Amino acid sequence: MQEKGLLIVLSGPSGVGKGTVRKAIFSQPDTEFEYSISMTTRTPREGEVNGVDYFFKSREEFEGLIEQDRLLEYAEFVGNYYGTPVDYVRETLDSGKDVFLEIEVKGARQVREKFPEGLFIFLMPPSLHELKNRIVTRGTETDDLITNRLLSAREEIEMMDLYDYIVENDQVELASERIIAIVKAEHCRRERVEHRYKKLLEVE
Numbered sequence: 001m002q003e004k005g006l007l008i009v010l011s012g013p014s015g016v017g018k019g020t021v022r023k024a025i026f027s028q029p030d031t032e033f034e035y036s037i038s039m040t041t042r043t044p045r046e047g048e049v050n051g052v053d054y055f056f057k058s059r060e061e062f063e064g065l066i067e068q069d070r071l072l073e074y075a076e077f078v079g080n081y082y083g084t085p086v087d088y089v090r091e092t093l094d095s096g097k098d099v100f101l102e103i104e105v106k107g108a109r110q111v112r113e114k115f116p117e118g119l120f121i122f123l124m125p126p127s128l129h130e131l132k133n134r135i136v137t138r139g140t141e142t143d144d145l146i147t148n149r150l151l152s153a154r155e156e157i158e159m160m161d162l163y164d165y166i167v168e169n170d171q172v173e174l175a176s177e178r179i180i181a182i183v184k185a186e187h188c189r190r191e192r193v194e195h196r197y198k199k200l201l202e203v204e
């Protein structure tokens, strides 16, 4: 039987650098994860492409997806819906590939309930001052939205205990290397455990 892939969830406060670190991970030639593109009702930022960065949906379309149970998880974040397409995730995991989700904490909590065996990683800023600096410097949000995202950041950081690992994003290269190392170690651990149990059954 085909062994299932690992579900990897990366969360962290808005502006910590999740997208930047994720892109650094995926730019590595030997990366074998599949990125799950989320659905959102947010307006595209300059340069964002439908079907690459997100699947951009109207509120009506998104609520239709909720009603049809097409989302693994979803959450409202600072006035917009965000959600993960369930079919893509399940089919990809069933094909034996690892799936990488980059989502906020309310969604991650729902995923934890459905996939307790997933690998949950929380990306931390070096400080709240630096977090603000990053989100301001990115220049994509109005002052009001920056304030709201920073308010959410405090609540999100309080939920870090939900995660298996906390990784500091001091430097993009280091943070992405840490995450790749965690995933590799997790694969080794799971393979070892499975091997041990198979051996145990052979002896019985």
Ligand SMILES: Nc1ncnc2c1ncn2[C@@H]1O[C@H](COP(=O)(O)OP(=O)(O)OP(=O)(O)O)[C@@H](O)[C@H]1O
Pocket (backbone or CB within 6 Å): 012, 013, 014, 015, 016, 017, 018, 019, 020, 021, 134, 135, 137, 138, 169, 170, 171, 172
């Ligand atoms: N280690 C780092 N050092 C300095 N700047 C960084 C670092 N990581 C990311 N940044 C910068 O911080 C800003 C926010 O990064 P990014 O958009 O990746 O964050 P995010 O967590 O995905 O945000 P959101 O949740 O709002 O989508 C960007 O301008 C990015 O270039």
Ligand SMILES: Nc1nc2c(ncn2[C@@H]2O[C@H](COP(=O)(O)O)[C@@H](O)[C@H]2O)c(=O)[nH]1
Pocket (backbone or CB within 6 Å): 012, 013, 014, 018, 038, 039, 042, 073, 074, 075, 077, 082, 083, 084, 102, 103, 104, 105, 106, 107, 108
């Ligand atoms: N619960 C979910 N959260 C998601 C998903 N896709 C992205 N996100 C998170 O939303 C915030 C805001 O994103 P932005 O692109 O508007 O800055 C951020 O924390 C994302 O990680 C999702 O499918 N589900």
